[in-house]
Amino acid sequence: MTDWLGPQEWQAVALSLKVAFWATLLSLPLAIFVSHALARWEFSGKQIANGLVHLPLILPPVVTGYLLLLIFGVTGPGGRLLDAFGVTIAFQWTGAALAAAIMGFPLMVRAIRLSIEAVDRRLEEAAATLGASQLRIFATITLPLALPGILTGAILGFAKAMGEFGATITFVSNIPGQTQTLPSAIYSFLQVPSGEIQAMRLVIVSIVVAMAALILSEVFARRVAKRMEGA
Amino acid sequence: MTPPALSVRLQQAMEDFTLDVNFDASAGLTVLFGASGSGKTSVIDAVAGLSRAASGRIVVADQVLMDSTRNLHLPPYKRQLGYIFQDARLFPHMSVARNLDYARWITRSPRNQPSFDRVVEMLGIAPLLSRRPARLSGGEKQRVAIGRALLARPKLILADEPLAALDDARKGEILPYFERLRDESDVPILYVTHAAAEVARLATTVVALEAGRVIRQGTAAQVLGDPSFMPGGVRDIGAVIETRVAAHHPDGLTELAAGGLPLLLPHVDRAIGDKLRLRIAAQDVILSKTRPEGMSALNILPGTIADIKAGSGPGAVISLDTAAGRVLARVTKRSVQAMDLHPGGAVFAVVKSVAVAPGDVGGASR
Structure with a gap:
């Protein structure tokens, strides 16, 4: 496997997997929380919150990347704040993870929100009459019943994180071994005359990873559905 | 208290x-x-x-x-x-x-x-x-x-x-x-x-x-037993009487005693002596001025008319006081006139035993 991919390609694949893994893992709880708020709560400014969540989906990725650079760059307010804690994310893989998380967030929220909205509120009421507080209703009824949608959201977020290009390259550039993710590497290889073979290999890796993620989520969703039917 | x-x-x-x-x-x-x-x-x-x-x-x-x-x-x-x-x-x-x-x-x-x-x-x-x-x-x-x-x-x-x-x-x-x-x-x-x-x-x-x-x-x-209240519509009204299981007959009928009057029902799976509440739908009750003879219906309750309540349509609901308790009957206004039914008048309420739906038979509360 390592022979088949050259060191630079392998680095890019490994980095993308790492970036996508952390981006998905860290944004998932927040996405579930935001989805639940949008699906179930009434609060003022809900439309604005909804718009903000979806903004990265509408904006050109380069704009999102540039905004991230303004905020989290070394001289930006967010960057300086993080710097006080000894953390720099601009031009680091952590920055790539942040960019990927933000770009994937609306996709996650859309899938999870739909699945939470599909949970029968009457079941939540029934749980309340049996002594369950809001938090416990969420943990024992809403969350398990929304699981297939949460999984779909996570897969979508992961796939988006694997493929994020515009915001990432704008925010953290394209430094091999540090911030060169799989799409950035493909882009770089395509810029040099002899790079097409390498680019093609990475394209195949992308397809394999994407298919694997989809099949995995399908298998899992089916298993959840079967469990509900009482197998 | x-x-x-x-x-x-x-x-x-x-x-x-x-x-x-x-x-x-x-x-x-x-x-x-x-x-x-x-x-x-x-x-x-x-x-x-x-x-x-x-x-x-x-x-x-x-x-x-x-x-x-x-x-x-x-x-x-x-x-x-x-x-x-x-x-x-x-x-x-x-x-x-x-x-x-x-x-x-x-x-x-x-x-x-x-x-x-x-x-x-x-x-x-x-x-x-x-x-x-x-x-x-x-x-x-x-x-x-x-x-x-x-x-x-x-x-x-x-x-x-x-x-x-x-x-x-x-x-x-x-x-x-x-x-x-x-x-x-x-x-x-x-x-x-x-x-x-x-x-x-x-x-x-x-x-x-x-x-x-x-x-x-x-x-x-x-x-x-109050005919003026009918949330389920006129078809749904019917009086409730308290009975006790008196006997199980070999022909498959169960005899209930209601205030001394016998009532026959298809077999009810209760022990003799058990209390049983019975609901008699008003539309399953026929009124007769004389004790009916030569009739297939088995249950006949003599009573006195307590009240006649005419509805907005052609029907009227008659409240009867019987030894078994209050019984309601649904008849037409025409019958009320033709039979000269009036409060205080004596009539016989005829209830077909099969007219008592199984869902309407139940144990009494303590």
Whole structure:
């Protein structure tokens, strides 16, 4: 496997997997929380919150990347704040993870929100009459019943994180071994005359990873559905 | 005097009327009886805390669940109720056993295996424990839902039309469990229905609602014996009489004694001496001025006309006082004239034994 991919390609694949893994893992709880708020709560400014969540989906990725650079760059307010804690994310893989998380967030929220909205509120009421507080209703009824949608959201977020290009390259550039993710590497290889073979290999890796993620989520969703039917 | 098991005062503006309800209920089973849209479900949901009434006060045993003057609205999960919904509402991702155990598990209460086993045994759901709700029939679901509510160790059981989604056979399967709850447990039950048959069979007390107001309150016989109140329409009215099983005859008929009068029914599976409530639908009663002879109907009750209530259509409802109790009969206005029926007049009420529906036969409350 390592022979088949050259060191630079392998680095890019490994980095993308790492970036996508952390981006998905860290944004998932927040996405579930935001989805639940949008699906179930009434609060003022809900439309604005909804718009903000979806903004990265509408904006050109380069704009999102540039905004991230303004905020989290070394001289930006967010960057300086993080710097006080000894953390720099601009031009680091952590920055790539942040960019990927933000770009994937609306996709996650859309899938999870739909699945939470599909949970029968009457079941939540029934749980309340049996002594369950809001938090416990969420943990024992809403969350398990929304699981297939949460999984779909996570897969979508992961796939988006694997493929994020515009915001990432704008925010953290394209430094091999540090911030060169799989799409950035493909882009770089395509810029040099002899790079097409390498680019093609990475394209195949992308397809394999994407298919694997989809099949995995399908298998899992089916298993959840079967469990509900009482197998 | 012991305080009422349940005391409800509610005022709430609804879409097309104002809910203004005020009643106390003693132990046993209290039926909120009324047509759909009369405010029954609003009352029960306010008691459960699932909806918030504008003003009022709700007290169960000695615990105040809601008091608008003190701005007290306990959230549903602190009310210690057992709510049996029309649509069961079992949790689809949990087995029957975990559904039953949910209240104990979620409140982190200690396990009480004997009470769990007792409820499972009473409802006959032991073979279902490992199944998922999707694999249960409607009647099985409702039995599990009853068990789940009971195992929450409620101070009050709420039931919102728990039989409405079931067919007649399943209704007959579930009704006895409510009778047992009423007779064997000390927990008061607030039961919502629009079906007179269920009122007749189950109610210790009836609270009749119309357009958000309590218009009658009393025993099943009192409320159902009053022809001026018919939430289910004129076809649904019928009096309730208290009987006792007198004998089982070899030809398959059961003889009941009602105030000294014999009544014959197709075999009723009760021991001799058991009390039995019977509902006789007004439209199954024929009136005759002389004792009928040469007639296939077996049950003939002599009585005196207490009241004639003419409806807006061609029909009239006659209230009869018989030795068995109040009986209602539905006849046409033309018959009233032709037979010269008037209050105080003596008539015979003819009830075909087969006219008594199985769903309308039930055990009496203690």
